[in-house]
Amino acid sequence: MKKVTMDDVARHSNVSKSTVSQYLNKRYDYMGVDTKRRIESAINELGYRPNFVARSLKQKRTSTIGVIIANILHSFSTKIVRAIEDVCNENDFHVIICNADDDPAKERKYINMLRSKQVDGIIVFPTGGNMELYQSMVSEKFPLIFVDRMLDELTVDTVLLDNQEAAYIAVEHFLNLGHTRIGVITSSLIHKITPRVERIEGYKKALSENGVPIKDEYIKGLKVEDMKQGLREMFTSDEPPTAILACNDLSLIEVLNYVKENGLSIPDELALIGIDDDPFANIFSPPLTTVSQPVFEMGKKAAELLLEKIKNAEREGIVQIYRFPPSLIVRRST
Structure with missing residues (x-):
C-alpha cells in the first residue's frame, strides 16, 4: 500500500503543500475556516500520518522531553509527572518517563538514552551521582531542570518545596x-x-x-x-x-x-x-x-521552565531556585 504524503493531502484538499505544513504546525493565523476544514477532511479520508522524524530533522526539534524521577512509588512523583504531562500536552510535546530508583547507574543509562533519542530537554530528580554528566549538559546549554533536589556544585534551575x-x-x-x-x-x-x-x-x-x-x-x-x-x-x-x-x-x-x-x-x-x-x-x-506541598503547581512550573528553555535555547538567564510554600492540614491524628 502506497504511503500517503503531504503532497497527496495538498492535492486532495486543493491547497499548497506549505499550507498543509502550516496546518500541521497549527499556524492558523491567516487560514480560512473552509481551508482548515478541507485539509482536515483530506487527512482523515487519506489516512495521512505526519512523519515526525522528518519534521524533527527539519526543525531540529523532536517536540519530546524526558522526565527522570527518583522513585515512581512516591505519590509525590506521580503527581509531579501528571502536572508536567498536562503542560506538555497543551504545548504538543511528548513525554518519556523514566524511573531511576535513586540509582546513579540507572539514572546515567536513562540520561544517555534520552540524549540519543534527541529529546529537546530533560526534567530530573537528580540522584547526585552523575555530576560530570549534569555538568556536561549545563556546559552544552542543554535544557535541564531539577525537581525536588538541589546540587550545590551546579547552577541549574530547580523547583522544590521549602x-x-x-x-x-x-x-x-x-x-x-x-x-x-x-x-x-x-x-x-x-x-x-x-x-x-x-x-x-x-x-x-x-x-x-x-x-x-x-x-x-x-x-x-x-x-x-x-x-x-x-x-x-x-x-x-x-x-x-x-x-x-x-x-x-x-x-x-x-x-x-x-x-x-x-x-x-x-x-x-x-x-x-x-x-x-x-x-x-x-x-x-x-x-x-x-x-x-503544592505538587501540581510545582510540576507545572518545572514544565513551563523547561519549555521556555527549549524555545529560547541561546538566551542566557539567571539560574533560579523556585521554592514553594507548604501548608499544614490539621485533622484528627494530632
Whole structure:
C-alpha cells in the first residue's frame, strides 16, 4: 500500500503543500475556516500520518522531553509527572518517563538514552551521582531542570518545596499541643538527598528555637526495609516519643504499619503528622494531619521552565531556585 504524503493531502484538499505544513504546525493565523476544514477532511479520508522524524530533522526539534524521577512509588512523583504531562500536552510535546530508583547507574543509562533519542530537554530528580554528566549538559546549554533536589556544585534551575519550613510547622504544631518527645523518620540520609536533609534541619530548628533538647535516638534516616526496626528502637527506649513526624509517604506507611502491629492508639498514645498530603490521609481512621506541598503547581512550573528553555535555547538567564510554600492540614491524628 502506497504511503500517503503531504503532497497527496495538498492535492486532495486543493491547497499548497506549505499550507498543509502550516496546518500541521497549527499556524492558523491567516487560514480560512473552509481551508482548515478541507485539509482536515483530506487527512482523515487519506489516512495521512505526519512523519515526525522528518519534521524533527527539519526543525531540529523532536517536540519530546524526558522526565527522570527518583522513585515512581512516591505519590509525590506521580503527581509531579501528571502536572508536567498536562503542560506538555497543551504545548504538543511528548513525554518519556523514566524511573531511576535513586540509582546513579540507572539514572546515567536513562540520561544517555534520552540524549540519543534527541529529546529537546530533560526534567530530573537528580540522584547526585552523575555530576560530570549534569555538568556536561549545563556546559552544552542543554535544557535541564531539577525537581525536588538541589546540587550545590551546579547552577541549574530547580523547583522544590521549602522543606525546612515543612518540618518546622509540623514540629511547631506538636509543641503547641504540649508534646516535647517528638520523633522523626525519613528515608536514608546517606546520599544527602535535599528534602530529607532539609526536613531534618527544620525539625531540629523548631526544637532548638523552643528550648527542647534534640535527641539522636528520636531521629531515624533509614532504608524502607530497615524502618520497622528503627521504629522499634525508638519506641522501646526509656522515654519513647509521644509524637512522630513522617517525612514522606513511604515512611508514613511504615509508621502506620508499626502502629497497627503494636496496637497503638492515634492520637491518644501517639500523635502523627506526615509530609505529603497522601490521598488516603483524609479517609484513614482517624484522618491524618499532614503537611501538604503544592505538587501540581510545582510540576507545572518545572514544565513551563523547561519549555521556555527549549524555545529560547541561546538566551542566557539567571539560574533560579523556585521554592514553594507548604501548608499544614490539621485533622484528627494530632
